[in-house]
Structure formats: C-alpha cells, structure tokens
Amino acid sequence: MKWFLLLGAVLAVSAVDRAKFRRCIDTAFCRRHREDKSLTDYKIVSNSLKFNDTALHAILKNKENSLVLDIVALKDSTIRLVIDEFEGKEARVRTRWQPLDALAKAEPEQQKIKKSEVGKEESWFETEDGHKVVVQHKPFRVDLYAKGTLVTTINSRNWLRFEHFRKGKKTKDGDGFWEEKWGDHKDMKPHGSSSVSVDIALLGFKMAYGLPEHSETYALRSTNNYEPYRLYNLDVFEYEINNPMALYGSVPYLAATNPRRTLGVLWLNPSETWVDYDISRADLGVVGKLVETEDERADRIPQINTRFISETGLIDVFFFLGPKPHDLFRQYSKLTGVTPVPPQFSLGYHQCRWNYKDEKDVREVIAKFDENEIPMDVIWLDIEHTDEKRYFTWDKEKFPEPKQMVEDVAKKGRKMVLIVDPHIKKDKNYTIYKEARKKGFLVKELGGKKTFVGNCWPQDSVYIDFTNPEARKWWSEKFALDKYEGTTEDVHIWNDMNEPSVFNGPEITMPKDLVHYDDREHREVHNMYGFYQHEATHNGLIQRSERKLRPFVLTRAFFAGSQRTAAVWTGDNAATWEHLKASIPMLLTLSTAGIPFVGADVGGFFKDTDPELLVRWAQAGAFQPFFRAHAHTDTKRREPYLLDENFRAAYKKAIETRYKFLPYIYTIFYEHSKNGKPVMRPHWLELVEDEVGYDEDRQWLVGNAILVKPTLEAGETRTSVYLPGKREIWYEFDTGKARPSPGAMQIETPIDKIAVFQRGGTIIPIREMDGPRASLAETKADPVSLYIGLNNRGDSANGTIYLDDGETFAYEKGEFAFWGFTFKKEHDYLFTITSKNLDKKGKLESEILIDKIYLRGVKFYPQTAHIYLDDFVPEDLPFEHDRDSQQIVISNVGAYLTKEWKIDLHG
Structure with missing residues (x-):
C-alpha cells in the first residue's frame, strides 16, 4: 500500500511544489x-x-x-x-x-x-x-x-x-x-x-x-x-x-x-x-x-x-x-569535448510516451505510422516495460517475446530505446541488486558501512555508485546481448531519474552526507552522478558491438562534458504555449554551454495538449537537434495519426521537413565534432556585429545558414521575424523571396507552415523525398538538391555536405566524404558552381545524385548552362529563370555528390 500511495502522490502533482526545494x-x-x-x-x-x-x-x-x-x-x-x-x-x-x-x-x-x-x-x-x-x-x-x-x-x-x-x-x-x-x-x-x-x-x-x-x-x-x-x-x-x-x-x-x-x-x-x-x-x-x-x-x-x-x-x-x-x-x-558524429537514426523523429502498454501496442503504433505514411525512426519504452521496475528485465505478460518485437520494429530501419534508471529495486532475487551489493558497488550511508536505501519507482531502492570506476565497468557489461535479455543491437538506452531522484530524500534527491567510492561525500560529486551513469551506459553500448556501431544514449542529468556520451532533453515540461516558448532559451543555453544534441518533449510532457499546440511544437522540434514527442501516462494519446485531417497533415509535413533537412543537419553535427560549434545557434555566434539580436530567444539559427522562427501563440497565422545581421540577405525558404537585414517583418504562417529563412551566401543540401519513407534508412539512395542563396552582392555562396554510412565507426578509418560547393562570379558574363573534396582522407564514394539546383538572388540573365563531369565535355542543362523573383532552377543535374564537377552559367 505504501508504494501505491507514493505513486499517487507523485502523479497528482500538477505543478512544482516549491516548498520541497531550498532557496x-x-x-x-x-x-x-x-x-x-x-x-x-x-x-x-x-x-x-x-x-x-x-x-x-x-x-x-x-x-x-x-x-x-x-x-x-x-x-x-x-x-x-x-x-x-x-x-x-x-x-x-x-x-x-x-x-x-x-x-x-x-x-x-x-x-x-x-x-x-x-x-x-x-x-x-x-x-x-x-x-x-x-x-x-x-x-x-x-x-x-x-x-x-x-x-x-x-x-x-x-x-x-x-x-x-x-x-x-x-x-x-x-x-x-x-x-x-x-x-x-x-x-x-x-x-x-x-x-x-x-x-x-x-x-x-x-x-x-x-x-x-x-x-x-x-x-x-x-x-x-x-x-x-x-x-x-x-x-x-x-x-x-x-x-x-x-x-x-x-x-x-x-x-x-x-x-x-x-x-x-x-x-x-x-x-x-x-x-x-x-x-x-x-x-x-x-x-x-x-x-x-x-x-x-x-x-x-x-x-x-x-x-x-x-x-x-x-x-x-x-x-x-x-x-x-x-x-x-x-x-x-x-x-x-564534443559530441561525436551521432548515428543517423537518432536525428530522425522519435515517438515516446509513458508508456506503450505491450507488444501489441508497439506494433499498432508502428503500423499506424506506416498506414499514414509518416516517417518515424525510433519508438521508446518507459518504465512500465520492465518486470516491476527491475531494469534490464521485461514484463513477461506484456512483452513475452521482446527480441522478436525489437526485430519487427527494425524491419524498416527503425530502432527502439529502452529506459534504464540508476535506482535498483532492493530485491534479493534480482540479479543486478545481488551482484552490486556483493561487489560493494552501492552508495552507502554516513559512516560508509550500511547501504543507503531510498524510495523511487521500484519502492525500496538502492543506488549504483557510478563514481566507482569498477562499478561503471560492471554497469557497462550489463548491456551485452547475452546479459540484457531480449535486446539486439537495434536497442539504445535512456537514462532518466539520474540526478539522482530519491522520492523520500531531501529535495527529492540523495542526502549529501552519503558516502561514495574513495570515501567521498555525496555533496562533493552530486552534479556528476548522472554524468558517470550515462558515460558507463555509452561505453556499454560501444562494447556491445565491439566498437562497430555508434550508440545513442539520452540523459536527463548532466554536467560539463556530458556532450561526449549523451544527448540531453529538458525534462518534465508541460503542454502549454508558455512551455513551448521557454524551450527555446533552454535549448539555446544548453547549446551555448557545449551540449549540442538537445531537445524538449514535443507537445509537452504533462497535461493534455490541443492539436494546434502539438503541431506548432512539432514544427519547432523539426529544426531542433533532438526531435522527440513524449507524454505523461495520464495524458490522452496524441500520436500524429490520431489528429484530425488538417492537423495530421501539418504534423506529417513537419516530420517530412525534418527528413528533407537531414543532410544539412547531419553535416552540422559533423562540423561540430571538428570545431565545437553547436547545431542550434544564437544570433551572436554567426552575426556578432548585430547587437540587437544578442538577447533574441524566440528564434534561432540552425548552423550558419538557416533561421527559424516558430509560431508561439495560439491562433497566430502571421509570425513576426527579426532578420539579423548587417547588410545580410535572407531568403524565405518556401518562396525564395529575398529580404534584407537588419529588420523585422511578418510572414504568413498557416497551420502547416513554419517561418524558415536561408541566409545569403550559403548553399544547403536538401533531400528530395519523392515518395513515402518509413525511416531514414529508406532515404539513403534519395537524391539531393542544392539550394543556393547568393550573398547581397550576388557573386558568391558556399556550403558543405558530410556523408558516411550513418551507423558505424568506419568514418574514423576514412569511410566518409566531406565535400564543398561554391558559387562564384568569374566575370560579368560567367558564373560557376563547383564541387570540391574538402578532406582527402575521406575515401567514401557515394551513389547519391544531385537532382536540382535552386539559385536565389540572381542578378544576372543566364543564356546557357553547361555541366562538366568526369570527361570534362560540356553538357547542356535545362533551367528556368524567373526574372521577377530573381531565381533559377536547374533540373536533371545528374552529378554525383562525391565527384568533382563544374557548372557554367553564361550571361
């Protein structure tokens, strides 16, 4: 009865009880x-x-x-x-x-x-x-x-x-x-x-x-x-x-x-x-x-x-x-440190709630996504999938054949994420508990002799002492496929409640006078407890595949350096417009502090959401590094296929937009691994001369080339945008219309549109999805188009693309490609677009073709277009030129992403 009363008290909380937390x-x-x-x-x-x-x-x-x-x-x-x-x-x-x-x-x-x-x-x-x-x-x-x-x-x-x-x-x-x-x-x-x-x-x-x-x-x-x-x-x-x-x-x-x-x-x-x-x-x-x-x-x-x-x-x-x-x-x-290049599936759309009830529920969700032709890369299971909150186990009644379920999920390239928290059920028949206690891997009470017992999801719980290097090594070994029953290499891990959460502790966490490895008091190590857990989890997933496959780990608790081994989300938000707005400065702050793989629960974790808020949140999430929908167990089901037709179509479009921009976003993650710059950027990182935008936290940059301003008010169909920079040109991404900076403007944003702009002087690779795709795995052969936004002089632009196999560590051995694209004015009557290998250490040769090239801000009048491929023999290219909108569309380019080529545009 004690457990049920505790759970009821926790779930009844409708807002933070500040009396529980010290000032x-x-x-x-x-x-x-x-x-x-x-x-x-x-x-x-x-x-x-x-x-x-x-x-x-x-x-x-x-x-x-x-x-x-x-x-x-x-x-x-x-x-x-x-x-x-x-x-x-x-x-x-x-x-x-x-x-x-x-x-x-x-x-x-x-x-x-x-x-x-x-x-x-x-x-x-x-x-x-x-x-x-x-x-x-x-x-x-x-x-x-x-x-x-x-x-x-x-x-x-x-x-x-x-x-x-x-x-x-x-x-x-x-x-x-x-x-x-x-x-x-x-x-x-x-x-x-x-x-x-x-x-x-x-x-x-x-x-x-x-x-x-x-x-x-x-x-x-x-x-x-x-x-x-x-x-x-x-x-x-x-x-x-x-x-x-x-x-x-x-x-x-x-x-x-x-x-x-x-x-x-x-x-x-x-x-x-x-x-x-x-x-x-x-x-x-x-x-x-x-x-x-x-x-x-x-x-x-x-x-x-x-x-x-x-x-x-x-x-x-x-x-x-x-x-x-x-x-x-x-x-x-x-x-x-930096976030290593993440596995590509982790940048797709994630579907989660507390909890998908059983194997049938999981299969139905997957089937409904396919039936409605909505892309989705990851489905998640929360604490209820376990055997009475014993992590590394399954509820055998609800999930009798977990491995088969995981394999079925993976048939279309999808993955599954399972939750593994740091509190361990105090149960003499539970292998994890028995081993940890026998090995001395548990946090102790004051004096260092008696094991600390706190209250969390399993009721009486003990806590792994992750500050102990041997305990971390032991924890890592638990993710081996022969030890974690029912899992495959398509399973990845979510570390929650790792602040650590102790329901009956001071401020819902550990007492500070507990004793850790090497006689350290908990007060000394508190903010790194979660860091050590997710690091051990990350290492365990790497060891599981003998360092072949890249792992994905999500953590709630973090410290400086957490970016090396985990993604982070902003925790238990609520389904309100205010929380949607608040997510932007929270994610910008994390990005500024060196943690780039970040996101907020799309739709809000607590409370029932309305369809408009859910769609608007999905549009914002589509341009944030980690894109996951999540909901509390007490909320109504809100998978996108349950929405009415117009909202369902808008939500689906937001997800598809994410998948189209993935070549660009993946490239930014690669560049972060080299230079430390985050994916989600404040204005001042790229446009430091514009002081007006220094405190802007309702919009953000994705890399150096994309500006995003989500709709943040109910019923809003015109969105105000500040175009940052001095003497910059921004192009409305959907229309290609040029807008000068600095200055504010309004843009029409019906329910199926988010305000997105391309910065002049940039080239962005966009995936052409000619048909429905279940997951990113099904997009690997899809062609790419280049969107070229010319600078304010109309004479230059450049961009990059990074490619690898999306899942292994082979890129560390040269199995990658990093190519650059350049638009340049050679003289008044000749303009060129070229590709170049930016890193000759990369040996990957891709079969992906460039389908179209969109030029924006064209201030010349082209007469002919030729492409030079391997044989350096010019071939005519079809193109359309709209003088009024100053745009050119070149069709049927047919050039490989990882081959050198040149296009001449003659004025």
Missing part, C-alpha cells in the same frame, strides 16, 4: 556567503610567488587561512586559475575532490610563458599567444588581458572565501557549519563546511549566457534582490518558467560577447553551486582606471559582476579568451 536563504553556506559582505583581504605571501615554464605559483594568506594559488597558461588562448587549501607542515584534513573526468583530457595541454616579472606590488606574465595575466599582491586580485584589453578580473571585490576542513567542532564556525536540517532530514558534516566563493567581473560586456539548466531567458538576468542561479541536479516535476531554481542538470559555464571580443568562464565544480549576476559600469569597480582609454570613459564601459558560491571542492576556473565567437566554442570544446 539560498534556506541553504546555510549560500546564506553565509551572500550575507557576509566583509572584505577577506587575502594577500600574496612574500617570497612565495614563483614561475615555471607554464604557470605562476604562490601562497595566499589572510588572518584566518592559507591557500595555494596556481595560474596556468593553456594552449589556444585559455587560462586556468586554481585555489586549494594550503597543506603546510601538517597533512590536510581532507583532500578536495577534482572532477577531472569532466574534461576531455585530465591534463589540458599547456603553453609556455613568453615573459614574466615578479614585482613588489604586482607580478605578471605574458603567454605565447599574446595574453597577459597580472596578479596584484595586496589585496589579492587577478586581471586578465586579452591582447592588451582587460576583459576579466578575479576577486576585485575582495570577496574570496574558502572554508577549510576542520578536525574538531568549533562554536564560532557559524550556523549550519557542522550539521544542517531541511524538513525531516539532517545533513551531517563530519569535517565541517568546506564552501568556497569568489567574485569574477567581466569587462566590456552587456550580456552573458549559460548556466544551464534553468527555465529562464537566454540572456542571464540580474539576481540583485532576487534568487541567485542555482546549479544542483534535481528531479522537478512540471517546472515553472522564468525561475532560476535548479533543474535536472548543471553546467557552471557562462559566455559573454560584444562586437569586438568574446569571453567564456567555466567554474569546474560539481557540488551545489549558486551564482549571483548583475550588470554595472566599470567606473564603479576598482579597475575603472585600467579599462579607461582616450576614446572611452570608464562610466561608459559595461561590467558584468558574478560571484560563484560552491558547497565544497576547489576553486578551479577556466577562462577562454576568444576573441571571436567561433574561437570561444572551439576553445571550450577542446577542454570538455
């Missing part, structure tokens, strides 16, 4: 740091400051504490600042944990210091790539100069605080230092509080972005007289919008930009973190005179003030100095 004022360490405005007056200890080839080292000291400072020059315009406890003559009470697994390499590559000097009041060094770090000795402060311009200063407010571990309790340590209560829960701190904080100011910037995950605006807003942004992975049912409370994942990273330079800051700390943020002027701080120039007074230079406050761990901060937005994304991705 800063309810959190002792945050309250202490935020309320204490006294100056800490750390200074460099005389004669302690030293340089080596790549770093500065010094001891910091004030009347209460001694600390170790290291500032390291890293390659590619990156600076690292680390502050730790000073060991001194006695060993530290406890070593602080560093989350180095979040980094692509535990030891980032360093660069040599070019010049350095130790002075009486300040010391400095210059890097080989032209940046300068200045350390003021008393009071301690660090100023970073990017190519001569002061861009950030650390501890300029003199608020550096570092609570050190203690051996014994002292009454003066302050409230909540040794133990803390929240509701019925008591958090014990055997070594005392170990919280840290420091202020960081960003000079010359009006806006900053990042700090996912919050349901907030894209541009961060001031926390003066308001809650700080909280980073603490939590299971929040139906979260509120416009609220800085913590959600499912955390990336303590922010980016700022202006037309001249871009800056990124990563606070590498996975413990509970609060971030204050406000905007002021440089003349109001202590560095005003340092930034003032003859041309610009300090009172006209904006300054962003931040303060990071973490419950424990080190102060370990990385500064990425740009200067351009493209540089920033490259620098950050070098440190934390």
Whole structure:
C-alpha cells in the first residue's frame, strides 16, 4: 500500500511544489556567503610567488587561512586559475575532490610563458599567444588581458572565501557549519563546511549566457534582490518558467560577447553551486582606471559582476579568451569535448510516451505510422516495460517475446530505446541488486558501512555508485546481448531519474552526507552522478558491438562534458504555449554551454495538449537537434495519426521537413565534432556585429545558414521575424523571396507552415523525398538538391555536405566524404558552381545524385548552362529563370555528390 500511495502522490502533482526545494536563504553556506559582505583581504605571501615554464605559483594568506594559488597558461588562448587549501607542515584534513573526468583530457595541454616579472606590488606574465595575466599582491586580485584589453578580473571585490576542513567542532564556525536540517532530514558534516566563493567581473560586456539548466531567458538576468542561479541536479516535476531554481542538470559555464571580443568562464565544480549576476559600469569597480582609454570613459564601459558560491571542492576556473565567437566554442570544446558524429537514426523523429502498454501496442503504433505514411525512426519504452521496475528485465505478460518485437520494429530501419534508471529495486532475487551489493558497488550511508536505501519507482531502492570506476565497468557489461535479455543491437538506452531522484530524500534527491567510492561525500560529486551513469551506459553500448556501431544514449542529468556520451532533453515540461516558448532559451543555453544534441518533449510532457499546440511544437522540434514527442501516462494519446485531417497533415509535413533537412543537419553535427560549434545557434555566434539580436530567444539559427522562427501563440497565422545581421540577405525558404537585414517583418504562417529563412551566401543540401519513407534508412539512395542563396552582392555562396554510412565507426578509418560547393562570379558574363573534396582522407564514394539546383538572388540573365563531369565535355542543362523573383532552377543535374564537377552559367 505504501508504494501505491507514493505513486499517487507523485502523479497528482500538477505543478512544482516549491516548498520541497531550498532557496539560498534556506541553504546555510549560500546564506553565509551572500550575507557576509566583509572584505577577506587575502594577500600574496612574500617570497612565495614563483614561475615555471607554464604557470605562476604562490601562497595566499589572510588572518584566518592559507591557500595555494596556481595560474596556468593553456594552449589556444585559455587560462586556468586554481585555489586549494594550503597543506603546510601538517597533512590536510581532507583532500578536495577534482572532477577531472569532466574534461576531455585530465591534463589540458599547456603553453609556455613568453615573459614574466615578479614585482613588489604586482607580478605578471605574458603567454605565447599574446595574453597577459597580472596578479596584484595586496589585496589579492587577478586581471586578465586579452591582447592588451582587460576583459576579466578575479576577486576585485575582495570577496574570496574558502572554508577549510576542520578536525574538531568549533562554536564560532557559524550556523549550519557542522550539521544542517531541511524538513525531516539532517545533513551531517563530519569535517565541517568546506564552501568556497569568489567574485569574477567581466569587462566590456552587456550580456552573458549559460548556466544551464534553468527555465529562464537566454540572456542571464540580474539576481540583485532576487534568487541567485542555482546549479544542483534535481528531479522537478512540471517546472515553472522564468525561475532560476535548479533543474535536472548543471553546467557552471557562462559566455559573454560584444562586437569586438568574446569571453567564456567555466567554474569546474560539481557540488551545489549558486551564482549571483548583475550588470554595472566599470567606473564603479576598482579597475575603472585600467579599462579607461582616450576614446572611452570608464562610466561608459559595461561590467558584468558574478560571484560563484560552491558547497565544497576547489576553486578551479577556466577562462577562454576568444576573441571571436567561433574561437570561444572551439576553445571550450577542446577542454570538455564534443559530441561525436551521432548515428543517423537518432536525428530522425522519435515517438515516446509513458508508456506503450505491450507488444501489441508497439506494433499498432508502428503500423499506424506506416498506414499514414509518416516517417518515424525510433519508438521508446518507459518504465512500465520492465518486470516491476527491475531494469534490464521485461514484463513477461506484456512483452513475452521482446527480441522478436525489437526485430519487427527494425524491419524498416527503425530502432527502439529502452529506459534504464540508476535506482535498483532492493530485491534479493534480482540479479543486478545481488551482484552490486556483493561487489560493494552501492552508495552507502554516513559512516560508509550500511547501504543507503531510498524510495523511487521500484519502492525500496538502492543506488549504483557510478563514481566507482569498477562499478561503471560492471554497469557497462550489463548491456551485452547475452546479459540484457531480449535486446539486439537495434536497442539504445535512456537514462532518466539520474540526478539522482530519491522520492523520500531531501529535495527529492540523495542526502549529501552519503558516502561514495574513495570515501567521498555525496555533496562533493552530486552534479556528476548522472554524468558517470550515462558515460558507463555509452561505453556499454560501444562494447556491445565491439566498437562497430555508434550508440545513442539520452540523459536527463548532466554536467560539463556530458556532450561526449549523451544527448540531453529538458525534462518534465508541460503542454502549454508558455512551455513551448521557454524551450527555446533552454535549448539555446544548453547549446551555448557545449551540449549540442538537445531537445524538449514535443507537445509537452504533462497535461493534455490541443492539436494546434502539438503541431506548432512539432514544427519547432523539426529544426531542433533532438526531435522527440513524449507524454505523461495520464495524458490522452496524441500520436500524429490520431489528429484530425488538417492537423495530421501539418504534423506529417513537419516530420517530412525534418527528413528533407537531414543532410544539412547531419553535416552540422559533423562540423561540430571538428570545431565545437553547436547545431542550434544564437544570433551572436554567426552575426556578432548585430547587437540587437544578442538577447533574441524566440528564434534561432540552425548552423550558419538557416533561421527559424516558430509560431508561439495560439491562433497566430502571421509570425513576426527579426532578420539579423548587417547588410545580410535572407531568403524565405518556401518562396525564395529575398529580404534584407537588419529588420523585422511578418510572414504568413498557416497551420502547416513554419517561418524558415536561408541566409545569403550559403548553399544547403536538401533531400528530395519523392515518395513515402518509413525511416531514414529508406532515404539513403534519395537524391539531393542544392539550394543556393547568393550573398547581397550576388557573386558568391558556399556550403558543405558530410556523408558516411550513418551507423558505424568506419568514418574514423576514412569511410566518409566531406565535400564543398561554391558559387562564384568569374566575370560579368560567367558564373560557376563547383564541387570540391574538402578532406582527402575521406575515401567514401557515394551513389547519391544531385537532382536540382535552386539559385536565389540572381542578378544576372543566364543564356546557357553547361555541366562538366568526369570527361570534362560540356553538357547542356535545362533551367528556368524567373526574372521577377530573381531565381533559377536547374533540373536533371545528374552529378554525383562525391565527384568533382563544374557548372557554367553564361550571361
């Protein structure tokens, strides 16, 4: 009965119960740091400051504490600042944990210091790539100069605080230092509080972005007289919008930009973190005179003030100095990694709900998609497919022949995703539980001896300690086909509830004083718990196929570096127009913070949706990286084939649009794996000169070439669009009509249309789907058309396409093709379109043909068109030229995507 009461209570929640979640004022360490405005007056200890080839080292000291400072020059315009406890003559009470697994390499590559000097009041060094770090000795402060311009200063407010571990309790340590209560829960701190904080100011910037995950605006807003942004992975049912409370994942990273330079800051700390943020002027701080120039007074230079406050761990901060937005994304991705090229099916349309009831239900859904000729690549099963919530098992009554079902799903190239959560049913007859307990792979209670038991979907549950490398290895092995009964290589995995969710725990998560591997308290590792689970899952799927097939893993909880092994979705949203709007800044924020494979539940997870909202959400999802419809168990069924005819046709068109754009989207994912730029982009990444669009979060760019503005209001049939950039040309994708930027416009958007524009100067590959396709696997031989949008001068455009087999790792051995296309004005009477192999390491030769070429913004009058293929003998090409719309359509091109060819257009 206890279980049913709990489930009923959970499902009855119609909105987030904020009383279950703490505010800063309810959190002792945050309250202490935020309320204490006294100056800490750390200074460099005389004669302690030293340089080596790549770093500065010094001891910091004030009347209460001694600390170790290291500032390291890293390659590619990156600076690292680390502050730790000073060991001194006695060993530290406890070593602080560093989350180095979040980094692509535990030891980032360093660069040599070019010049350095130790002075009486300040010391400095210059890097080989032209940046300068200045350390003021008393009071301690660090100023970073990017190519001569002061861009950030650390501890300029003199608020550096570092609570050190203690051996014994002292009454003066302050409230909540040794133990803390929240509701019925008591958090014990055997070594005392170990919280840290420091202020960081960003000079010359009006806006900053990042700090996912919050349901907030894209541009961060001031926390003066308001809650700080909280980073603490939590299971929040139906979260509120416009609220800085913590959600499912955390990336303590922010980016700022202006037309001249871009800056990124990563606070590498996975413990509970609060971030204050406000905007002021440089003349109001202590560095005003340092930034003032003859041309610009300090009172006209904006300054962003931040303060990071973490419950424990080190102060370990990385500064990425740009200067351009493209540089920033490259620098950050070098440190934390990129998303490898995903399996192509994962970019198709996903159909999910909690839950498809049984094998018959699954087959009926598949059959209805086929009957209505709606493409779909993946069908999902939630927790009800298991045997009483025992993961890696099946409910044998509902799914008596799971392997046969999976094989039937795969007949048309489709895949299945199964949920595997981190909580394990406490059941002596359950193999996973027995093994994990015997091997010591479970999280322990305070003291480290007794296994922690919490409440989750299976009722009494234990939790795998994913911080233990051996536990991760063991977990990975569980996905082997001979161990995970009923699965095949067409099954992929969904890791949910991995914040971790504990229904009877404080804030619906683990108590902080639980004990993990190597005697680590849960408070030290909390925000990386889910990271370690999805990493182990990812590795398990790779091992399952002996590293032949690319895996797909979806996670709800995440941290910096999660992009290397999982996609992310925004959790338990609701079927409201407000949540549709909120999904855009949430996804842009995740993309900015280095996680590109992101999406939101199409239609909203909670509540019944109406057909108009469902269609409009599908249109938005079609142009977002991860495209999945999902719904709560209490909602009415809403598969697209159930809609009335006009809505069904519009939903189907949205999915087909996604499949047509997949060659372009897949190419962007490949390019991300090389340069770190996300698929879904804010305006400033590509058009940094246009400051008007800096805080735009109702529309976005897909790669560098597509602008998308979904319909976000009920009953709206005309959509307002801001065309960003200065002296850019944008083409309405459906009509090819040219529109200049910058400026706002309205476009007709009946229920079956979304506002999509192509940027001038780009070439986009679009798949021609001449008939119904069940999945992406059935589109592999379909021809491609090139859409060429000429720049505002009408003389150039370029684009790329990436091809591989879509499923294996063979591309790593050269089985890929990366080709470029160029339109160029040779002279007044000759214009050429050419193809070129951009990476000769790629050996793939594709049979895919180019069917048509669409030219937009044509300012010349063509007389003839010829194509030169392998034999370099010109062949006539048929074309149509519409002078009024300035467009040309070339038909029956017949050129291979992976062969060199040239088209001449003679004026």
